[in-house]
Amino acid sequence: MKIAIITPAPVGSRAGNRATAERWSHLLEQAGHQVLILTEYSSQPADLFIALHAWRSSDAVVRIRDDHPDTPLMVVLTGTDIYDHQYRYPEQTFNSMALADCLIGLHHRVVRDIPERFATKLVTVLQSAEQPEDRAIVDNRKFGICVIGHLRDEKDPLRAALAARRLPETSAIHIINAGRAHSPEWENSALAEQAANPRFQWLGEVDKPTIQQLMQRSRAMVISSIMEGGANVVSEACRAGLPVIASDISGNVGLLGDDYPGYFSVGDDTDLARVLQWAEQFPEFLEELADRVAKLASNFTPEAEQAALLAAMDRAVAERARLSREA
Known part of the structure; x- marks a missing residue:
């Protein structure tokens, strides 16, 4: 045809x-x-x-x-x-x-x-998503969390950075965001957050190999969107075996399942901080998330x-x- x-x-x-x-x-x-x-x-x-x-x-x-x-x-x-x-x-x-x-x-x-x-x-x-190379953590001094997506209202892209502010001083969590700002206002917000928050880094728009490297180096990925039609980045994370911490919106639940244990309340940085802290402090929780995304990988x-x-x-x-x- x-x-x-x-x-x-x-x-x-x-x-x-x-x-x-x-x-x-x-x-x-x-x-x-x-x-x-x-x-x-x-x-x-x-x-x-x-x-x-x-x-x-x-x-x-x-x-x-x-x-x-x-x-x-x-x-x-x-x-x-x-x-x-x-x-x-x-x-x-x-x-x-x-x-x-x-x-x-x-x-x-x-x-x-x-x-x-x-x-x-x-x-x-x-x-x-294609099957990537095996993930390898290259810097154990930091507990890297990636946020992959353009900076626009629907993505709530700074929610993980705001959550990181609520973590205890002993936490090694570091949030790295890769995505283009869709407006000067979002660019200014990301730069201001980066300047004020030592746990946050904004890379801006980067190419696919850089995204893949970021995912390989990260312990987990946060998808904090307030609306999604079915984000391809979730497919990529599942195929990479990268644990996902997701807002509990329909578009994320529709990919990860009703009983997926890694949800937080959409728009709630306090609840997201709680889940991030669990991921850092309890290896068995992160392992459970990794096991769940690995089982979902064949769907994608x-x-x-x-x-x-x-x-x-x-x-x-x-x-x-x-x-x-x-x-």
Whole structure:
């Protein structure tokens, strides 16, 4: 099939949705399909369309359905779609969901977080990560905790730094954040925190090898987001065997499981400090987290993601064929 993937993120962007589009392009090409990634839809024909973002791609979704009424269309629900845009922009977001033949959710709890009328369209596709080299702690003098993600409101990126301020003086925990500031205000906040907090370092935006090295050197990763559609960095941590300490939002629980022991209350640096202290002081707790992410790792292989994506495509093709017969 000739497949067009529409994403608002341009070439060269390190945004998560650009990475998803490029990874899916590779997986689909491996399966024998032809794939074109578009940042703007301009009436190009295809055998199947995949639109990332229900709201941001809402105009493209309407035009695709008008231009190609018999072509299967899949819409990927991002975190902002599910936890923000469906409330702020319900008309456009729900219209995209209604026009789609198949909806893709990136974690197992999406079905709970969208209107029930769209549940039958939903297919879960967990984002994959490659198997990295074995982790090796290179500096035992510090208990390194990484935070990987761009600095923007949805990520609550300084929560771990604020939690580190609450730790006892004897703690060796050091927070290292890698991610680009999305605004001058966030840049100023990160620089101010770094200047005032000896336990915090902000690296800014770095390349993939540097991220991998940071994960290899860290004892655990904190994902403190207030909303997530299914963060790929969680997949990467699981594949790396890196313990995850996560905010208890739906997007994290939908990847790590209801009974995962490493959650803290979202937005609560006191509770996060408690979990960080447990990780540092009780090796058996950190070992339990490492064991849990290792058991989850098989959910996030490229083979599993490719199979789920191909199944979603089959669902979209079958649904469009059914609707065309009934028209």
